[in-house]
Amino acid sequence: MKVVALVSGGKDSCYAMMKCIQYGHQIVALANLMPVDDSVDELDSYMYQTVGHQIIVSYAKCMGIPLFRRRIQGSTRHQKLSYRATPGDEVEDMYELLKEVKKKMPSIEAVSSGAIASDYQRLRVESVCSRLGLVSLAYLWKQDQSLLLQEMIDNGIVAITVKVAAMGLNPTKHLGKDISFLYSYLHKLKELYGINVCGEGGEYETLTLDCPLFVNARIMLEEFEVILHSSDSIAPVGILHPLAFHLETKAESASLSGCDKMNDLHLENTGLVYEVQAESLEGCEDAKESVADATVLTKAADNGPQISTKKEDLTFSISCWLGASERASLGLQDDLKSVLRKIEEELSEHGLDWRNVLYVHLYISDMNEFAVANDTYVKFITQEKCPSGVPSRSTIELPLPHVGLGKAYIEVLVTKNQEKRVLHVQSISCWAPSCIGPYSQATLHKNVLYMAGQLGLYPPTMTLSKGGAVAELEQALENSEAVAKCFNCSISTSSVLFVVYCSESIPSSERGKIQDKLEAFLEKIRSSSMKEGNSPNMLNPLSLYVLVPDLPKRALVEVKPLLYVMDDAETVAEGKPLTRTGNWSFQHESWHDSCINRCIVNGTICAVVLSVTNETAVRLCSEFLGANQKSEDIQNLLSERQMERILRFCICLLDKILSENGFFWEEIVSLRVYYPVSLHIPLDSLSLMLKNAFEEHEEICQQPIFNVVPVLGGGWSTSMDDLITCELFAQRT
Helix, strand or coil, X not given: CEEEEECCCCHHHHHHHHHHHHCCCEEEEEEEEECCCCCCCCCCCCCCCCCCHHHHCCHXXXXXXXXXXXXXXXXXXXXXXXXXXXXXXXXXXXHHHHHHHHHHCCCCCEEECCCCCCHHHHHHHHHHHHHHCCEEECCCCCCCHHHHHHHHHHCCCEEEEEEECCCCCCHHHHCCCEHHHHHHHHHHHHHHHCCCCCCCCCCEEEEEEECCCCCCEEEEEEEEEEEEEECCCCCCEEEEEEXXXXXXXXXXXXXXXXXXXXXXXXXXXXXXXEXXXXXXXXXXXXXXXXXXXXHHCCCCCCCCEEEECCCCCCEEEEEEEEECCCCCCCCHHHHHHHHHHHHHHHHHHCCCCHHHEEEEEEEECCHXXXXXXXXXXXXXXXXXXXXXXXXXXXEEECCXXXXXXXXXXXXXXXXXXCCEEEECCCCECCCCCCCCCCCECEEEECCEEEECCEECEECCCCEECCCCHHHHHHHHHHHHHHHHHCCCCCHHHHEEEEEEEEECCCCHHHHHHHHHHHHHHHHHHHHHHHHCCCCCCCCCCEEEEEEECECHHHCCEEEEEEEECCCCCCCCXXXXXXXXXXXXXXXXXXXXXXXXXXXXXXXXXXXXXXXXCHHHHHHHCHHHHCCCCCHHHHHHCCCHHHHHHHHHHHHHHHHHHHHHCCCCHHHEEEEEEEEEHHHCCCHHHHHHHHHHHHHCCCCCCCCCCCEEEEECEEECCCCCCCCEEEEEEEECC
16 A cells, blocks of 8 residues: 655654555555744644644655645644544544545555554544545554564664653753663663653653665764753653754665555655645535434334344343345345334333444345445444444354345344443554454453454455455454454453354365364463463453355454453352242253253353253154154255254253253343254244244243354354254353
């Protein structure tokens, strides 16, 4: 992509440009924000470094590309973490600057910034990029600061300190010093006082005088003065004010992969500086985000969507699909509009809206129409409608038409309690895959972390890892671990359940290796944690494998982790059993236990994966099928009556696990029933069988919400050939 780089003069923004080139992008322009008054060194800004701004003008000549500058008119008006376009705010100066750059250079696709740890700055850059249709590149984001500082030095960044404001840093001693000279001392201050060695806490600011990107010249600072802003005895604050400097021409161009490409662009007026004239920001005509008017969308037919919901609980699910037999499908766009509209209406009936949604499962019938699905989705679920954060999401192709459904099926997890923490990083970085659309990497609610479906994408390039399904799985797990660390947990110790969606494109010979890789990866992280002296509470996570027709980007694997983020003092324990009376028509036998895997947390979480194999079905239905019936023929012989018996057996076993661990059916957050389309049973029919099975035992369990999910195969092993697989998650709040 062609990139405009936000530059402050600091080491971070310069190294971020170098990383952009490393990952195949081209820096074609620079953008800088400076004070209105040239004599002012520093502004009271949460966003911009302005110390040393007198020298930034030289960057255009040093790099041989145009520099666009704008004087900062605004101030800090919107101080909340998540930014919304606000007239008069200093962020609008960035918007106007980049808007002008894009106008002058329409080919620009992305913006580079040097954000390392500041969510405040990252979110504002992402907001501006979103409004301008640009991609945010933040390759330093979440990188280890000690390693990052060493990388900058090793890769030729020559930067001096121009501001100090931390314990142990003295303006008279340390201003004007090169970062390579201060490297060891900064690490000593980290040990003594916990400072950020890259200065991310405002401990110091730098000015880059030379780097491999400066192919034409380096900056030579001739004279400066130290200005003391605060003589505090503990942490004095001082800045370096440049008085004189000149450029020293380089005899030969520096060698940096990608620099030649950059210089071959032959941009018109290369090396010139453009000042973007400031206009009044009060009107902020373009500052409002584009929000589609969802009220004009087609309303679903009353008899079309099927709603599965549970109104009285704090956290519950709503699922909605279109029965093809009840409504002729007009295509994915219309079907998805109808389903989303019906869910929106259902939320409204509960006094809720999209901000109450924690997670969305988006099931579509054809992944070739993913772009259409996304365009429709964003007309309903937007940042504007979800000020506390957009829900996390997983998108899967399912064989919906095979079971009598339309082209779209949505399941949403809803809470009446909006106390949630959402991680939504839209910038492309080395940290984890970005979520440029209106869905987040993860949502934490009541100690449960609902993570978006993770593909095996290499974060810096957002391309799938090469090497097949196992390589993709390993990358997806690394991405999951990066997200988990943002919530101070690990997928190896905090995971309750892994749902691994497998594309049918995976050769059968490769499927077993997926299960081996998952187990080996988790063990590797556990061992590493133990070697570091950590002895965290470890859960024994469940695994569920689901075979589907296709995944986004033609990925072979998508991982969806569910984690329980425990408090430090919390321990894992069994809940107290409950005594329930009722007749399930099944006498418990020892072999029943082989159908169940569970993960129980402290009487708070109960997760169960139940699989009914073909062999189990034969044993359950032997009175109808004959004791010698071969299991491989079972799917073609099951009648509706026999399937109902199997479903009652599933409910019986789930009830047993719930009661043994002290949980009530009313505490179920979600219950998914996966079944292969090879059973040739319409989804509506199977859903009715389940409903009838629950109604037979209303004295034990009022009908919980459940979602029936048609798949190509499923089970707790990668053979994915089980007849019925149930995924239950209950939480006591």
